[in-house]
Amino acid sequence: MSGDEADLYVAKSKKRWVAILIILIITLAITIYSVCVMSFNISFQEAWEVIFKHLRGDPLESYYDRIRDYLVFEGTLPRSIAAGLIGAILGISGAVMQYCVRNPLADPYTTGISSAALFGVTISLALGITLLPLHDEYGIVFNAFVFSMIPCAMMILISLRRKTTPTMLILIGIAMMYIFSSFTMVMKYNAEPEVLEQIIEWSIGSVSKAHWESIPFLIVALAVLLIMALFYSKKLDVMSAGDNLSTSLGVDPKKTRLICMIVVSACTSVAVSFSGSIGFVGLVVPHISRLFVGSKGFALIPCSAAAGALLLVAADTIARSFGAGLPAGAITALIGSPFFLYFLIKMRTNGWGR
């Protein structure tokens, strides 16, 4: 490469990071703004006043103050933060899954975890069984988490016993998904309408149940996922060239795939346990990111994280502005699809490089 082209290459890399930075800034901006979006009328300034007051430790005088403090500090603030975290987790998970199984249709739930999690939730909602006798909601969350790890365990077991191709892993995930969803379906069918509504709401995915207590879990999950993904990003790039080529380049595709899928499953399970299965983000955000920063893992993964966070925070904010009870999961596709289709047409490429 001549000097000029080297400069161009570096400039292009810089451009990528600028893009990621821009996305992060927008996300932050929306998050900051979103604190004031809720069914209760409150202005942007007021909301932040409440937050600062709380952080300063000022005592709450009036009833009015207490309500506002509760709504903002216990309501919208953690919710927005959680949305950002969950969106980031889903974005990275989707990107990594697509690398692992070399399939553009893969998403974080390809391993079947969302059906398993939903099963756990339905058991507790419809039949009242929780694995640990924890306080109400935590029982449900814990159920979801434990069950969602079962497909993962299945995959590990099968991989240990025989040679598995990426496609086999997908198919196993699909089989597990069907097994769990069939049980869930039966329970749903026999459930009363109110319980059914709850279950459906859970399965659509909504950030509304996030509290401050969930945030540490989400932060840990995101951190673990991000570090692992970045650490493996080079290997994932190599793996997309094909299993034979990777082995010759010193990357063990089987091991890498398995480790990545386990970590992705675990971290996504954490997210799913709190929010239900929010679709679309994990599938399409990596593709959109690819259109902006290309296919290299080291750029794609942070970009997917940022874009995922942006999408979910925006969706959640919009959902909230329409009144309580509208799940974010329904809005993500509404915002994201037109965007995505527009870029597909405009850039005349599918981002997958072909």
Added chain:
Amino acid sequence: MELNIDGVGFSYPSKKVLNDVSANFEGPQLVAILGPNGVGKSTLIHCIDRILKPSEGHVMLDGKDTYEYHMKEMAKKVGYVPYASSDMFPMSVVDAVLLGRHPHSNWKSTKDDVRLVFSVLKRLGIDDLAKSQFNELSAGQHQKVMLARGLVQEPEIMLLDEPTANLDVKHQLGVTRILRDIAHEDGVLIIMICHDLNIAAKYADSIIMMKDGTIFATGTPEEVLIEENIRAVYDVECRIIEDQGRPHVILRECEY
């Protein structure tokens, strides 16, 4: 048969790849297209077989523009063998090669079709792979299967994109010789993209050397493979000697 390439040009949105390429081919022969990477060889072949539509110029096949032919007619006349990729697809070797009979056969594959497949497999030395699944093959075997598929198509013109790229020396020689024999004995115009100057020199009837998206030189191997041409096109110093009646390129030095 007659193939005329007349002022063909092609551009991708970002850049112009082919520029005013013209060539004439009459009658069966083995033609080798040589040239550095990225110079437009594959693009040219794609333009001939209607895989890409040229932005300028025409390709005339037996006096008619290729786009005037019905797709199935084209398939009977022109066969294309791609560069072996790492794409796997889910079928046995025999089934994969049988697909090449599609333009000729109807719903069912006849016994003759199958016999043809086996004889071609035997000719290429891969008949023992007949029942193997495609994903179990090595890159070289892949390539031979692709070649077999092109051969059973029984076309008048065959376009091959680096048919010997992944084969070892013996198979490179053997396959190119088979291609030459097919050209002469079976009356096929074979146009192949080749990277090995010497194998092309040894077997080809004529050579096209491309540079910068256009044809730099055409003619017999003796005419084209001279030191000045190789220096101009590849930027490589060499010495040409004669061996068995054909030129042989001995590479010397290059600036890198």
Added chain:
Amino acid sequence: MKRDESVDRQVEEYLKNEEDLAEGYISSVRQKLLIIVILFIVSAFICIFSMTVNGRNLDFFEVIEVIINHIKGTTYEIYTKEWFDDTFIWGNSLPRMLFTVVAAIGLAVAGASMQSMMNNPLADPYTVGVSSGACLGLAISIIIGLSVNYGDSLTIILLSFIFALLPMAAIVILAPKTRSSPSTLILAGVALSYLFNSVNTLILSTVDSETLSVIYMWQTGTLSAASWEDLPFVLVMVSIGSLLIVYLSRQLNLLALGDASASSLGVDPDNLRIICLVAIAFIVGAIVGCAGIIGFVGLVTPHMVRMVIGSDNRFVIPGAACIALIMMLLADMACRAISLYDNIPIGAALSLIGAPIFLYLIIRRNSYVW
């Protein structure tokens, strides 16, 4: 290319067990044909067999008798045993069985062709958003109040069908504007599917829980809505779509080689994909309108057949249709055996029976390519 006599001889000499290699291949083809024929016969048998779970306790031959008699035009006095038998079988079991057959065939054909078309094992009939459109149509029509009972279902079906064609129309319009490689089509279809789904969800979240239950029940895949009035429409749509796809199955095989090779063999891949999409939209639109979303068959039965027979669509498509038929009929039998009128969702039974089988096949099968 000349037929080389000596090569022929060499080929024949090269055999083991005195078996002509070509003969060997054709006999393996014959084996595959045999398997398909057996599947057909078993399917026919199971069609009648599934009707033996009925409210009238008729066994296998009695069911056949009732049907034959009805065709002959025998009438019965009202409220006699024979009249009840006839009414039940002819008014309930038979249309339900026929509908299951049609739905199973349609879904299997749509799934197999979708997988070939997209060159992706994850594809199923609903990948491109056709089902989301249909669901939306379903939800809208129920909310508008077109009909909540099953009597007037034809209008509901028509509306869902029209809505089902929307995503497909969008893709057909979009396709020339993008580089329509399979990946692009898939992604565009998935995005559209999510879009329609989210609109659907939004609508669902605004209705009260009673309507929600009704809509949900419709959307979940139930065969109980089958009646003689709806059957002709579904039958026609599924037939048109399936026959078209069966006709194209040979060309679909070529897509596996890649677009460039396929076009050099005389097949226009973009065209082919769009035609298949239209066929699939017809099939899925009609089925979802009548029965809701029945998952599993479209995705898994083609894989099951491929594991045994290999990837030739000329065999996979009929094979998958038969297996889907058998599975759905058995699943429906199981549902009805548990409770004749309670309408356990067929999807649940299907997955419960089929998924373990599928899992077993995946684990045990050694050389499944793809």
